[in-house]
Amino acid sequence: xxxxxxxxxxxxxxxxxxxxxxxxxxxxxxxxxxxxxxxxxxxxxxxxxxxxxxxxxxxxxxxxxxxxxxxxxxxxxxxxxxxxxxxxxxxxxxxxxxxxxxxxxxxxxxxxxxxxxxxxxxxxxxxxxxxxxxxxxxxxxxxxxxxxxxxxxxxxxxxxxxxxxxxxxxxxxxxxxxxxxxxxxxxxxxxxxxxxxxxxxxxxxxxxxxxxxxxxxxxxxxxxxxxxxxxxxxxxxxxxxxxxxxxxxxxxxxxxxxxxxxxx
Amino acid sequence: xxxxxxxxxxxxxxxxxxxxxxxxxxxxxxxxxxxxxxxxxxxxxxxxxxxxxxxxxxxxxxxxxxxxxxxxxxxxxxxxxxxxxxxxxxxxxxxxxxxxxxxxxxxxxxxxxxxxxxxxxxxxxxxxxxxxxxxxxxxxxxxxxxxxxxxxxxxxxxxxxxxxxxxxxxxxxxxxxxxxxxxxxxxxxx
Numbered sequence: 001x002x003x004x005x006x007x008x009x010x011x012x013x014x015x016x017x018x019x020x021x022x023x024x025x026x027x028x029x030x031x032x033x034x035x036x037x038x039x040x041x042x043x044x045x046x047x048x049x050x051x052x053x054x055x056x057x058x059x060x061x062x063x064x065x066x067x068x069x070x071x072x073x074x075x076x077x078x079x080x081x082x083x084x085x086x087x088x089x090x091x092x093x094x095x096x097x098x099x100x101x102x103x104x105x106x107x108x109x110x111x112x113x114x115x116x117x118x119x120x121x122x123x124x125x126x127x128x129x130x131x132x133x134x135x136x137x138x139x140x141x142x143x144x145x146x147x148x149x150x151x152x153x154x155x156x157x158x159x160x161x162x163x164x165x166x167x168x169x170x171x172x173x174x175x176x177x178x179x180x181x182x183x184x185x186x187x188x189x190x191x192x193x194x195x196x197x198x199x200x201x202x203x204x205x206x207x208x209x210x211x212x213x214x215x216x217x218x219x220x221x222x223x224x225x226x227x228x229x230x231x232x233x234x235x236x237x238x239x240x241x242x243x244x245x246x247x248x249x250x251x252x253x254x255x256x257x258x259x260x261x262x263x264x
Numbered sequence: 265x266x267x268x269x270x271x272x273x274x275x276x277x278x279x280x281x282x283x284x285x286x287x288x289x290x291x292x293x294x295x296x297x298x299x300x301x302x303x304x305x306x307x308x309x310x311x312x313x314x315x316x317x318x319x320x321x322x323x324x325x326x327x328x329x330x331x332x333x334x335x336x337x338x339x340x341x342x343x344x345x346x347x348x349x350x351x352x353x354x355x356x357x358x359x360x361x362x363x364x365x366x367x368x369x370x371x372x373x374x375x376x377x378x379x380x381x382x383x384x385x386x387x388x389x390x391x392x393x394x395x396x397x398x399x400x401x402x403x404x405x406x407x408x409x410x411x412x413x414x415x416x417x418x419x420x421x422x423x424x425x426x427x428x429x430x431x432x433x434x435x436x437x438x439x440x441x442x443x444x445x446x447x448x449x450x451x452x453x454x
Binding site for chain 1: 276277278279280281282284285288289290291292293296297300301304306313314317318321322324325389393409411412413417418433436437440441443444447
């Protein structure tokens with residue numbers, strides 16, 4: 001190979017510098033003879049020698065432990081350990097298992113007994129005017145509550161599509177609904193329906209916010225209010241509850257008709 | 265916990281979460297070093313160390329016993345660092361320590377300046393080098409660090425970056441070209 005017949009390019013020379021050139025022997029031979037390539041290669045070597053790794057900051061012997069301490073809380077053990085815990089032959093481990101099983105059995109037995117007692121008591125109570133009257137009251141409450149949820153739903157829809165000019169009527173409606181909502185929330189709380197209580201609670205907060213806003217609301221404030229109070233989520237919740245209450249009303253009506261049938 | 269990495273991995277997969285701490289302790293220095301070299305930032309490197317070990321733990325089931333845990337976690341670290349560089353591309357800094365080996369910082373200059381001046385020149389080179397590193401793409405920078413500072417082969421770089429060997433080779437080449445071009449202004453040929 002003559003010096004000028006086959007020069008090597010920069011890429012090949014860089015590869016050669018890192019000991020990864022395919023034609024390593026040929027380059028070595030060529031560099032001995034070709035001054036041009038030698039000059040280029042010397043420059044590459046010099047430049048690369050200048051680029052040194054930055055000195056890595058010291059990390060003490062306890063660094064690994066520090067890293068581990070910072071991540072261990074976020075890691076969940078692989079399931080192998082769970083199995084081991086339940087079937088372990090370690091002293092006392094099986095007793096823990098038995099104790100847990102016994103506790104479970106006890107809870108199931110207590111639930112069963114309580115259920116039987118409740119059923120027995122309900123069977124013993126006379127089916128008469130009082131039950132019919134209670135059922136009627138419940139139906140009225142459900143109908144009124146359904147109506148309230150219906151109005152609240154409309155208000156939330158209006159709020160969703162409200163622009164600053166329509167804010168006035170929405171606020172008036174919110175004030176009206178607010179006092180009624182308080183009453184319903186209190187009475188539902190006594191009947192013990194946590195989902196309904198929570199929804200009415202959320203609704204109350206929204207109604208308070210809307211009622212107390214100044215008459216002229218900016219679009220930005222409206223958006224903020226919708227976002228902060230998650231009115232979309234509440235609207236969905238109210239819709240679900242309204243359809244549930246509606247279902248309950250229909251069921252009560254059917255029960256009432258059936259009871260009348262029995263009396264006759 | 266005593267034992268080799270494979271034994272510890274088996275113990276972790278069997279449910280002994282705390283055994284992983286031994287792997288963290290054993291490999292955290294190496295992981296930190298490569299993370300720091302790629303990012304050039306101490307805080308980022310610390311963050312990468314945590315992320316790499318967390319990812320490692322979560323993917324431990326995919327770790328094949330025929331490979332080395334050190335190599336495996338190294339690869340995860342490179343990926344985390346690459347992501348970090350990509351994320352911080354706009355405002356990253358590359359730190360060069362003051363106590364770098366002076367022998368490797370010599371440059372060909374026409375005037376043999378006095379010691380304080382040479383120190384100043386050395387700092388200028390470092391600053392230029394840092395700037396030049398910032399000018400590289402995340403892949404170029406990572407490939408160059410792995411090749412030039414970590415002494416990894418093209419195959420290893422390609423595997424760590426999940427790219428073809430030829431692409432890894434090209435990335436290193438482009439990085440060297442860019443760095444040489446950036447450092448050219450400070451060089452005065454005798």
